[in-house]
Amino acid sequence: MAEASLRSDVSNRTQKLSGEVNRALRGVLSFVVVMIALVVLWQGIKAIFNLDGLVLPNVEDILGALFQPIQEGKPLLGQILLGAALFTLREAVLGFAFGAVLGFALAVIFAHSRLLERGLMPFVVASQTVPILAIAPMVVVWLKAGWLSVAVIAAYLTFFPVTINTLRGLVSVPATALELMQSYAATRREILLKLRIPHALPYIFTALKISATASVVGAIIGELPSGIQDGLGGAIINFNQYYLQGPQRLWATNLMAALTGIVAFVAVAIVERLLVRWSPADRN
Amino acid sequence: MTASSPARAPADTTPTAPIVSIKNVNRRFKTPTGQIVTALQDVNLDIYPGEFISIIGPSGCGKSTLLRIVGDLLSPSDGQVTVNGKTPHEARLARDYGMVFQAAVLYDWRSVIKNIELPLEIMKYPPEKRRARAREMLNLVELADFADHYPWQLSGGMQQRVAIARALTFEPSILLMDEPFGALDEMTRERMNIELLKIWAKTQKTVIFITHSIHEAVYLSSRVIVMSARPGKLVKDIPITLPYPRGPEIRDSEEFFHLVSEVRSGLRA
Numbered sequence: 001m002a003e004a005s006l007r008s009d010v011s012n013r014t015q016k017l018s019g020e021v022n023r024a025l026r027g028v029l030s031f032v033v034v035m036i037a038l039v040v041l042w043q044g045i046k047a048i049f050n051l052d053g054l055v056l057p058n059v060e061d062i063l064g065a066l067f068q069p070i071q072e073g074k075p076l077l078g079q080i081l082l083g084a085a086l087f088t089l090r091e092a093v094l095g096f097a098f099g100a101v102l103g104f105a106l107a108v109i110f111a112h113s114r115l116l117e118r119g120l121m122p123f124v125v126a127s128q129t130v131p132i133l134a135i136a137p138m139v140v141v142w143l144k145a146g147w148l149s150v151a152v153i154a155a156y157l158t159f160f161p162v163t164i165n166t167l168r169g170l171v172s173v174p175a176t177a178l179e180l181m182q183s184y185a186a187t188r189r190e191i192l193l194k195l196r197i198p199h200a201l202p203y204i205f206t207a208l209k210i211s212a213t214a215s216v217v218g219a220i221i222g223e224l225p226s227g228i229q230d231g232l233g234g235a236i237i238n239f240n241q242y243y244l245q246g247p248q249r250l251w252a253t254n255l256m257a258a259l260t261g262i263v264a265f266v267a268v269a270i271v272e273r274l275l276v277r278w279s280p281a282d283r284n
Numbered sequence: 285m286t287a288s289s290p291a292r293a294p295a296d297t298t299p300t301a302p303i304v305s306i307k308n309v310n311r312r313f314k315t316p317t318g319q320i321v322t323a324l325q326d327v328n329l330d331i332y333p334g335e336f337i338s339i340i341g342p343s344g345c346g347k348s349t350l351l352r353i354v355g356d357l358l359s360p361s362d363g364q365v366t367v368n369g370k371t372p373h374e375a376r377l378a379r380d381y382g383m384v385f386q387a388a389v390l391y392d393w394r395s396v397i398k399n400i401e402l403p404l405e406i407m408k409y410p411p412e413k414r415r416a417r418a419r420e421m422l423n424l425v426e427l428a429d430f431a432d433h434y435p436w437q438l439s440g441g442m443q444q445r446v447a448i449a450r451a452l453t454f455e456p457s458i459l460l461m462d463e464p465f466g467a468l469d470e471m472t473r474e475r476m477n478i479e480l481l482k483i484w485a486k487t488q489k490t491v492i493f494i495t496h497s498i499h500e501a502v503y504l505s506s507r508v509i510v511m512s513a514r515p516g517k518l519v520k521d522i523p524i525t526l527p528y529p530r531g532p533e534i535r536d537s538e539e540f541f542h543l544v545s546e547v548r549s550g551l552r553a
Contacts, residue, residue: 176389184407198391199393278436
């Protein structure tokens with residue numbers, strides 16, 4: 001009774017591979033085209049509205065600033081910003097880890113106890129509506145300025161999407177999949193480990209991608225009340241203060257902050273690609 | 285094709301105790317608007333070991349509900365069910381039955397063979413034994429080449445075969461099947477019917493099979509139970525006296541035609 005499977009031939013696989021390479025190349029090309037279009041738009045707006053370097057520096061000036069020393073005999077701006085980015089990234093990763101674990105734990109608790117969910121969820125939501133800038137100084141007072149308080153502040157921004165999305169993934173299991181487990185007399189723990197969590201993985205990774213960038217933002221904000229100089233937060237304050245002397249430096253810092261966020265996002269996306277190859281969106 | 289085996293109609297076997305006994309079962313439930321709906325009314329049915337029972341009836345007549353009551357996924361409002369001499373709850377905890385649903389319900393994150401191993405993991409079989417048993421079941425349903433494929437790479441009929449393999453893997457005495465071939469096209473369905481009879485002949489389980497298809501019910505079963513529309517009552521109990529093994533050509537016989545008519549008249553009553 002041979003029924004042909006859909007993808008078992010070698011020729012199918014080679015076709016698939018060159019198709020993937022093709023798609024990847026086209027993706028990169030599309031990105032480059034958009035990038036060029038943005039630069040053209042940027043300079044175009046500058047020209048049309050006659051904006052000077054203070055309002056909108058030239059793209060080449062911003063990029064050029066990276067390769068200039070910040071002061072006579074001091075390192076290049078690019079090097080300094082890279083160091084600052086790595087510094088902030090370390091705090092962000094820590095905050096991401098704290099937030100992800102907290103978010104996951106809350107979701108598991110809420111999935112198993114409607115009572116706790118109803119009781120705690122309003123406070124969880126409320127926590128997110130208070131502006132982080134108001135909370136950050138308090139955290140610094142409680143935990144003393146340093147990497148721990150920054151990580152906690154980053155975690156604060158990270159845990160909420162993880163809680164909400166993970167909870168959704170854990171409880172949105174189809175009824176028949178649950179009945180199947182019940183017909184095996186599986187315990188609640190087994191149902192959690194073998195059904196709910198694997199089912200929730202695509203949801204969890206959606207949240208983790210949001211949290212990746214949020215943790216970078218949280219780390220930068222967390223550095224501000226701490227007066228930490230070595231990270232991107234410190235660089236932003238610094239170049240904000242001296243904006244008139246060199247506006248392109250602040251813009252370059254923004255660029256670096258954005259790149260840091262992208263690195264965090266891509267790291268999570270790669271892990272997702274490796275772990276979650278089976279959800280309908282990722283199959284092809 | 286197995287060599288001719290004795291017919292399984294209950295009249296031929298020596299009297300034994302029923303493996304499933306359903307007595308005076310009613311099932312009511314409350315709709316969101318507060319009305320009471322009676323899904324099952326005064327159902328009485330005895331099922332003997334080794335039988336292949338089909339339950340057929342119009343949509344909404346409570347057949348799935350009855351199956352789930354037997355399987356302890358629902359409880360009856362009144363009445364008693366005994367499975368293997370135990371309550372359905374005890375039977376479920378003892379893993380006395382395997383279930384196959386209309387959708388295959390395979391877990392997408394597991395390969396085919398790991399899907400089949402799932403019940404064995406929960407029942408704490410050691411790893412080598414799990415793998416060996418899963419391979420055995422995969423051979424039984426003739427899908428050995430697809431062990432490492434993923435469910436979405438298989439057709440509907442193949443997925444159902446995996447689901448059947450998974451249901452048999454821990455050797456339950458009873459198979460509960462809720463319209464397992466309902467989502468398949470007619471030709472695949474007829475092929476699956478032949479496959480199922482082969483598997484049944486080899487494994488000798490008791491099967492309770494829900495279907496919408498009169499032809500399927502008559503072809504597969506040793507007994508067809510006809511249910512009325514809601515509130516579901518048992519209207520007719522028709523022994524199918526066709527001999528096993530049943531090849532596909534039996535569908536064209538006169539006796540088959542008569543039995544189909546008998547079932548159809550029961551449905552119209």
